[in-house]
Amino acid sequence: MKRWGRLGAAVAVLLALSGCEGGMANLLGREPLYIYVEKAEGSIGNPAENDGTASQSQALIEGFRKLNPNVDIHVNHFAADQIVEAMAFRQSRGLGPDLVVSPVVTALRLHERGLSEAVALNPVQLDRLAPRFRNDFRLGNRYMAIPLLAKPxxxxxxxxxxxxxxxxxxxxxxxxxxxxxxxxxxxxxxxxxxxxxxxxxxxxxxxxxxxxxxxxxxxxxxxxxxxxxxxxxxxxxxxxxxxxxxxxxxxxxxxxxxxxxxxxxxxxxxxxxxxxxxxxxxxxxxxxxxxxxxxxxxxxxTALRVWSFGRHSTGRQRKLAESFVLFSLNKVNQREMMLSAPGTLPVNPDVLVPTKSSHRLAALVTSLENSHMLNFSxxxxxxxxxxxxxxxxxxxxxxxxxxxxxxxxxxxxxxxxxxxx
Missing domain, CATH: 3.40.190.10 (Periplasmic binding protein-like II)
Structure with missing residues (x-):
């Protein structure tokens, strides 16, 4: 009976750890990274299936894991009317994601409620963003959100x-x-x-x-x-x-x-x-x-999808989160995301958009050039x-x-x- 009691206690500890951010990943010797994704407005069916976010996220994760095999990335999808409260609930318990992908309005709400944290990134690395996409999110020498994709x-x-x-x-x-x-x-x-x-x-x-x-x-x-x-x-x-x-x-x-x-x-x-x-x-x-x-x-x-940073990351998780964001902004990944999901354009100015060979991309670029982008205080x-x-x-x-x-x-x-x- 004592042996079964010890076994039961061990299982209970494992189950408890699996419910904590990074519990099981740490037991297995991997670095956990938690990402929340807000589903596109009006999405139905599988998470984020409508706008291609799921396939884009998976491709990014697989590419990042090849360079960082010890990272264990977990992605959860939330409806627009659930994600802020979900973060508030988990952060009240000292938990929460390391990164959030959302429209601008959600990023602003997270910032207002103290659920996200502005970050200071290397100016050279931020050259991966066109100025029109980053200036609205600047808070002194920090950024409350980092643009990922544009959707004209x-x-x-x-x-x-x-x-x-x-x-x-x-x-x-x-x-x-x-x-x-x-x-x-x-x-x-x-x-x-x-x-x-x-x-x-x-x-x-x-x-x-x-x-x-x-x-x-x-x-x-x-x-x-x-x-x-x-x-x-x-x-x-x-x-x-x-x-x-x-x-x-x-x-x-x-x-x-x-x-x-x-x-x-x-x-x-x-x-x-x-x-x-x-x-x-x-x-x-x-x-x-x-x-x-x-x-x-x-x-x-033009709608933007942006990254926000959680407040309860460890120092190592924050560095991984920053690396993941910068990885998502490099020319190769920005181009792949543009081609994998119709309706998206890169925010990296160095990505060549093939407007001469694609009338659809030409229409998106023209729309973006003439568009408004909402970013309210x-x-x-x-x-x-x-x-x-x-x-x-x-x-x-x-x-x-x-x-x-x-x-x-x-x-x-x-x-x-x-x-x-």
Whole structure:
């Protein structure tokens, strides 16, 4: 009985260690590295399957292990509405990941709540990042997050139905009048590219960052031209919804499903969804830049996937985490990730993107060059403001608000700027 008691105690210790960060890995003489991955918004099925994150992560891990055979890497995937609380729970117990891969808004939330730690990396090593991708994350000589990949927004269409994609909003509606089934999102962020054709995009971004509902928010001066441009865009949205062959969807997932099922011929499309669309439509999937106005390109939003560093890493784990991040940014890995998942572009400026041989990559590069990238100082405030603005857009499209009423609602409590004669 004593022998069985000792055996049971040993098993209990092993099980307890296996539940600790690095327990079993340390017993086996390997260095543990824990990575949390936020699934792409709207992902269904297997973790991160939609945007190719799973295959990209696995390829990185295998490559890193070849150079560091004693490293034991563990990856957990979380939905967007779970990852912050999961980290808070584990870190309250002195545990937590060494690295997190997420969109910018999650990285900002982690930083605000003290769940991630800014790091100081070698300036020479940071040359692997284009300045436009790293400057927004700088805190003195440290970085609160490190960009990994860019995911621009483009137009996706069925090549059997669209031979020559529209380059302006006018052309898009002309094609819809001839029978083209068009799908548009009814959320501000993925719909912002349409506002840029009216010059209203900058005003909308300022309203997101400084909503009137927050008293301490820096006031945004709104000129008469800003108001006219905003109302012109809202008028276009309301009129577009009356087109027989144009429909608005609540989110990107619904639009993608409609294109896959043949219910829509042309949609705006985030880079997260190009992987499943490519699998479904194969050679029939067309891609182009989003239509703008005459002489004014569309300015969509480019999403970034970024690295954040956990707070409870040992000194050795932190060095491994930094090495892994820099490994993910080298030219070889950045190129492999770009080619393995449609819809992603490298953040390393030394990677040659074959735009002449790939019309899809050419469209992504053009979109990126003309795009906005969201990086707000108060992510929760921004998300709340976006939801409030989405509600105004929905009521406008549904005919519950006139464009003038919607404009007034969006600009409520805004001081008017002095106007030039």
């Amino acid at each position: 927004q483009v137009a996706c269409f069925d090549r059997r139905r669209v031979s020559d994609p529209p380059t302006t909003l006018t052309e898009l509606l002309e094609l819809s009048a001839k029978g083209l089934q068009v799908g548009l999102p009814l959320q501000l962020a993925p719909l912002l590219w349409t506002a840029s054709s009216f010059g209203a995009d900058d005003t909308l971004l300022q309203l997101l960052e400084h909503p009137p509902s927050k008293p301490s928010s820096t006031p945004v001066l709104v000129s008469a031209d800003d108001r006219r441009q905003l109302e012109a865009w809202l008028t276009w949205l309301a009129a577009t919804n009356l087109q027989t062959n144009v429909s608005f969807a609540e989110d990107d997932a619904e639009l993608v499903g409609q294109l896959e099922r043949g219910e829509r011929d042309w949609i705006s499309c985030n880079g997260n969804w190009l992987n499943p669309l490519n699998r479904k439509l194969d050679k029939n999937l067309g891609m182009s830049v989003l239509p703008g106005a005459e002489g004014r390109p569309a300015k969509p939003i 108060d992510p929760d405030q921004t998300v709340a403001a976006a939801r409030a603005m989405d509600f105004v857009l929905q009521r406008t499209v549904q005919g519950e608000l006139t464009p003038a009423e919607a404009t007034a609602m969006l600009l409520s409590n805004r001081p008017a700027a002095a106007l030039a004669p």
